[in-house]
Amino acid sequence: MAAVGALVVFSLNVLSAVVALLTSYYAYRFNRLASSPLLNAITFGFMLLGVGLLVEAGTSVALGQTLIELLVSKVLATITTFTYLSIQMVAYLIFAAGYAVLAFGKSARAVAAAATVAVTPRVVELAGLYSYALVSYFVVLVLLAFVVFQGALIHSRTRTRFSSLVLLAFVLILAAHVVLLASVVSLSGVLFLVGTATQFLGFVSLLVFLLRSGRVGAG
């Protein structure tokens, strides 16, 4: 059963990682034309997220256990899991900073950097990786809530089919992290799989966005 769960997590995370890295590539490519701090954030954020997802996928398949099963069996103290959680947190922090710069100007970048410096040591000081997993999922949740809020504001102003797909992707990823946090709190492997699947649906929405926006141009 554990191996099946690990295989599901591996498959969904590899596919999600491919979409994240594709998004990062397109953001980088188009940033050369339309230079923007948010596109920079999207380039680095999705690149980190893609790498993080691959690390988690690799951990799951190598150990034959999902993150939650690792927590239960106290084998969480693996550098890969710590790395994944850290990368994920930094990636969403970059997204949040990108949207903050778009909404509040460049001073927001300094605030975001200061917040990272202030928060990180406290997170690291926490005893045990279980606490770290709990805190990192909570931090990601707060950051994603901010990204979704900014995305909703932008969508209400622009109302394009593209911004609705990106907003849907972030809403699904936010919902996924609510479930993932609940899975860490309750140490539920089933909830963890549901959260991973929901996150994958978020990346599917992002893939639809990439395909549709990529089709534009030849007309």
Place this chain on the structure above:
Amino acid sequence: MGQAEKQRSVLRINLDILNAIREEGDAKPTHILYKANLSHERLVKYLEDLTTKGLIELRQDGENRTYRMTTKGIEFLIEMRRAESFVQGFGLAI
């Protein structure tokens, strides 16, 4: 120069000019001027720049001057439109 023109980026103006030329096939300067909403002076400057970059070419038939997209220009326009769709997804504009 109008307020809208002041706020447009160089990239946006180039995109508007290329769209206007693509729309017509062989576009007269007056058509481009109208569609891209530019003053004559600025239009001449942008057309010269796009011609130098090899994105459009000038065709002169007596008094009749028209501009046409080159293959490089068409490829650039497609990339620009894709970029525009992508950045729109994140609430940005070119």
